[in-house]
Amino acid sequence: MAISLSFFPVLSALLLLLARAEAAIVTYDFNITWVRANPDGMFERPTIGINGQWPLPVMRATKGDQVIVNVDNQLGNQTTTLHFHGIFMNGSTNMDGPGQVSQCPIPPGSKFTYNFNASTYWYHSHDKGQYPDGLRAPFIVSDPDFPYDYDESFSLSVSDWYHDQMQVWIPKFINRANPTGAEPVPQAALFNDTQNLTVPIQPGKTYLFNAVNIGAFAGQYIWFEGHNITIVEVDGVFTDKAEAEMIYLGAAQRCSFLVTTKNDTSANYAFVSSMDTSLFDKIPDGLNWNVTGWLVYDDTKPLPDAALVDEFNDFDDATLVPFDQMPLLPEPDQVITLDVIMDNLGNGQPYAFFNNITYVAPKVPTLYTVMTTGEDAANPLVYGEFVHPFVLEKNSVVEIVVNNLDSGKHPFHLHGHNFQAISRSDEEAGVFDSTNSTQTNYPAIPMRRDTFVLRPDGYIVLRFQADNPGVWLFHCHIEWHMDQGLIATMIEAPLDVQKSLTIPQDHFDACAAGNVPQAGNAAANTVDFLDLTGANVAPGPLPDGFTPRGIVALTFSCVAALLGLAVISWYGMADMGKASMEAEKRRMAQMAREEAK
Numbered sequence: 001m002a003i004s005l006s007f008f009p010v011l012s013a014l015l016l017l018l019a020r021a022e023a024a025i026v027t028y029d030f031n032i033t034w035v036r037a038n039p040d041g042m043f044e045r046p047t048i049g050i051n052g053q054w055p056l057p058v059m060r061a062t063k064g065d066q067v068i069v070n071v072d073n074q075l076g077n078q079t080t081t082l083h084f085h086g087i088f089m090n091g092s093t094n095m096d097g098p099g100q101v102s103q104c105p106i107p108p109g110s111k112f113t114y115n116f117n118a119s120t121y122w123y124h125s126h127d128k129g130q131y132p133d134g135l136r137a138p139f140i141v142s143d144p145d146f147p148y149d150y151d152e153s154f155s156l157s158v159s160d161w162y163h164d165q166m167q168v169w170i171p172k173f174i175n176r177a178n179p180t181g182a183e184p185v186p187q188a189a190l191f192n193d194t195q196n197l198t199v200p201i202q203p204g205k206t207y208l209f210n211a212v213n214i215g216a217f218a219g220q221y222i223w224f225e226g227h228n229i230t231i232v233e234v235d236g237v238f239t240d241k242a243e244a245e246m247i248y249l250g251a252a253q254r255c256s257f258l259v260t261t262k263n264d265t266s267a268n269y270a271f272v273s274s275m276d277t278s279l280f281d282k283i284p285d286g287l288n289w290n291v292t293g294w295l296v297y298d299d300t301k302p303l304p305d306a307a308l309v310d311e312f313n314d315f316d317d318a319t320l321v322p323f324d325q326m327p328l329l330p331e332p333d334q335v336i337t338l339d340v341i342m343d344n345l346g347n348g349q350p351y352a353f354f355n356n357i358t359y360v361a362p363k364v365p366t367l368y369t370v371m372t373t374g375e376d377a378a379n380p381l382v383y384g385e386f387v388h389p390f391v392l393e394k395n396s397v398v399e400i401v402v403n404n405l406d407s408g409k410h411p412f413h414l415h416g417h418n419f420q421a422i423s424r425s426d427e428e429a430g431v432f433d434s435t436n437s438t439q440t441n442y443p444a445i446p447m448r449r450d451t452f453v454l455r456p457d458g459y460i461v462l463r464f465q466a467d468n469p470g471v472w473l474f475h476c477h478i479e480w481h482m483d484q485g486l487i488a489t490m491i492e493a494p495l496d497v498q499k500s501l502t503i504p505q506d507h508f509d510a511c512a513a514g515n516v517p518q519a520g521n522a523a524a525n526t527v528d529f530l531d532l533t534g535a536n537v538a539p540g541p542l543p544d545g546f547t548p549r550g551i552v553a554l555t556f557s558c559v560a561a562l563l564g565l566a567v568i569s570w571y572g573m574a575d576m577g578k579a580s581m582e583a584e585k586r587r588m589a590q591m592a593r594e595e596a597k
């Protein structure tokens with residue numbers, strides 16, 4: 001797993017003055033260590049800390065600063081990496097962080113330096129599904145050109161929280177005893193890695209909140225009682241002001257907003273984040289999926305309970321307009337269409353797919369394949385089928401269409417870029433039809449961000465210009481779905497990367513220490529780059545004629561109530577022989593008919 005760091009612009013007149021001076025060098029020394037923490041007050045657990053502390057430090061820099069992060073992996077029993085989420089890593093794709101993509105995972109006992117220039121935001125692990133274990137925090141990048149006035153700013157993280165470690169959860173989740181791929185439901189929601197957060201404020205002022213969802217799974221509805229909020233930035237892109245009563249932040253999304261306080265101090269006000277329970281297969285008894293904080297005008301007055309909200313009326317981020325008014329990019333040179341499905345493979349385990357391909361990490365980090373395969377680096381074959389590579393031409397306009405053939409929401413994230421989010425359908429709209437002029441009626445000034453939520457059984461259309469040579473993942477930011485393989489790899493201008501990039505020695509040292517090959521194609525073949533023999537592959541498909549989705553749907557809609565989990569587990573554990581599956585299918589269909597009577 002890797003750790004992602006997100007950067008939020010924090011601005012003030014003071015910073016403006018400072019920033020006009022020379023770009024600074026900001027250095028962080030991060031020993032990654034196990035600590036113990038109990039942020040929801042219900043359970044103390046081992047959590048991944050930095051320099052013996054958790055919550056993690058909020059990283060801060062000003063746009064253009066050179067940031068150096070010296071990582072020392074002192075976990076003892078896990079590799080790690082850091083991903084600086086939302087930072088474009090323009091000219092430094094090797095500093096982006098995903099393990100086996102742009103670097104080797106950092107083995108326990110090894111050191112590794114990230115060195116990059118801050119564009120705009122959080123940081124988190126991008127290795128071992130690890131960031132939900134605590135290795136994530138906001139990264140605030142101030143921009144001296146921030147266009148709006150405010151008096152004071154706060155960073156504000158929201159997240160879900162699990163009591164068990166990912167090394168415990170992942171094998172239970174991707175398991176044939178969980179054939180439907182039901183994601184583990186978090187135990188709590190957190191604000192700023194705690195609950196009951198109190199925020200002292202003064203009347204008649206304007207506060208800027210840099211909010212980031214650093215959670216693993218749950219999207220969150222966020223609102224402030226008695227106060228509207230004014231959105232001014234999403235994912236590092238300044239927007240025209242937009243007033244909202246409530247926002248929704250999918251996993252990994254950021255939003256900065258202004259809150260203007262009242263002129264009287266007669267009461268304090270709750271603010272709430274509510275996990276999107278539509279993502280949960282079931283709501284466990286006793287779960288509180290909300291977390292409350294308070295704007296405290298007067299600390300001698302009570303902190304009122306949050307009022308219940310009947311309906312979530314969240315602001316539609318697709319209607320935002322970027323402050324720079326950048327127009328719609330021209331017609332694309334390359335269109336990449338990705339169909340999302342969740343399904344089982346022959347081992348009975350649940351996986352996630354783009355176009356029937358589930359991501360499997362290559363033997364050689366993809367960037368190192370770029371660097372060591374000469375002209376063949378422009379041939380997608382060398383990266384291996386299960387990396388799901390797309391080679392992009394320098395400066396071309398690329399359109400990504402994602403069709404959701406699944407009934408869940410997915411927050412899709414592109415590394416290395418903001419994309420224009422030019423279309424998003426409602427739920428149940430079906431697949432995108434590029435010949436339908438209603439669907440291709442794009443806004444003249446589309447909003448840009450780096451993470452965009454795809455609705456159930458609908459589609460999104462994204463555009464960006466390939467002006468950042470490097471290796472960039474495109475993936476769902478729900479950690480469970482990443483672990484299930486919902487990832488494709490954009491290999492942007494690989495021959496340019498070869499010419500311009502130098503990889504520092506400590507990056508190779510991490511490979512050597514972890515016995516990871518550093519050269520050749522995805523199979524580590526350094527002689528014949530087009531020979532992928534021995535490359536990592538996904539498990540084989542289910543036998544012909546077997547349709548687990550049908551059975552799974554039946555199991556849930558009709559049979560679960562009758563037979564309970566025993567049937568689901570039986571299904572998962574059963575031999576995947578065709579005859580027995582067909583028999584089971586008939587049995588289920590029969591039961592469904594009986595149930596319907």
Ligand SMILES: *[C@@H]1O[C@H](CO)[C@@H](O)[C@H](O)[C@H]1NC(C)=O
Pocket residue numbers: 039040041194195196
């Ligand atoms: C926050 O307050 C609620 C209600 O009093 C309480 O149940 C919960 O344990 C508190 N959380 C923490 C982390 O103290």
Ligand SMILES: *[C@@H]1O[C@H](CO)[C@@H](O)[C@H](O)[C@H]1NC(C)=O
Pocket residue numbers: 029030031051072
């Ligand atoms: C990191 O760990 C090393 C070795 O234990 C220690 O010498 C150093 O002071 C630590 N650095 C920080 C910033 O805590």
Ligand SMILES: *[C@@H]1O[C@H](CO)[C@@H](O)[C@H](O)[C@H]1NC(C)=O
Pocket residue numbers: 034046077165167
């Ligand atoms: C790694 O170490 C932590 C802290 O001691 C421990 O809680 C965890 O179970 C260990 N993980 C594995 C996979 O052994």
Ligand SMILES: *[C@@H]1O[C@H](CO)[C@@H](O)[C@H](O)[C@H]1NC(C)=O
Pocket residue numbers: 023066090091092116117
């Ligand atoms: C970072 O900025 C410095 C100074 O502006 C520049 O010399 C350097 O090339 C930049 N690094 C990258 C990776 O772009």
Ligand SMILES: *[C@@H]1O[C@H](CO)[C@@H](O)[C@H](O)[C@H]1NC(C)=O
Pocket residue numbers: 058154155156157192197198199
């Ligand atoms: C959240 O925590 C960060 C780091 O401790 C702090 O700087 C920030 O002010 C906190 N935000 C709020 C709203 O209290």
Ligand SMILES: *[C@@H]1O[C@H](CO)[C@@H](O)[C@H](O)[C@H]1NC(C)=O
Pocket residue numbers: 226227228243244245
């Ligand atoms: C918030 O905005 C809505 C409409 O956008 C408006 O009806 C409501 O009165 C506003 N509330 C406050 C507290 O300003």
Ligand SMILES: *[C@@H]1O[C@H](CO)[C@@H](O)[C@H](O)[C@H]1NC(C)=O
Pocket residue numbers: 204260261262263
């Ligand atoms: C507070 O008072 C100032 C000055 O009288 C006024 O401009 C402002 O609109 C008031 N703010 C609110 C939220 O009522």
Ligand SMILES: *[C@@H]1O[C@H](CO)[C@@H](O)[C@H](O)[C@H]1NC(C)=O
Pocket residue numbers: 274287288289290307308309310
């Ligand atoms: C969480 O908040 C929502 C919105 O107010 C409410 O409908 C729901 O009942 C709350 N859940 C719990 C467990 O309190």
Ligand SMILES: *[C@@H]1O[C@H](CO)[C@@H](O)[C@H](O)[C@H]1NC(C)=O
Pocket residue numbers: 339355356
């Ligand atoms: C995925 O597989 C199904 C069933 O074999 C097939 O109908 C479909 O066309 C495939 N989709 C893609 C994008 O290849």
Ligand SMILES: *[C@@H]1O[C@H](CO)[C@@H](O)[C@H](O)[C@H]1NC(C)=O
Pocket residue numbers: 429436437438439
């Ligand atoms: C075109 O798309 C719109 C919006 O999704 C839909 O309502 C309409 O039925 C489509 N038209 C055709 C001819 O498919």
Ligand SMILES: *[C@@H]1O[C@H](CO)[C@@H](O)[C@H](O)[C@H]1NC(C)=O
Pocket residue numbers: 088090091416417418467468
């Ligand atoms: C990367 O930098 C080049 C110029 O050095 C610029 O043209 C391009 O727009 C940048 N790309 C991104 C994504 O920031």
Ligand SMILES: [Cu+2]
Pocket residue numbers: 409410411476477478481486
């Ligand atoms: Cu997803």
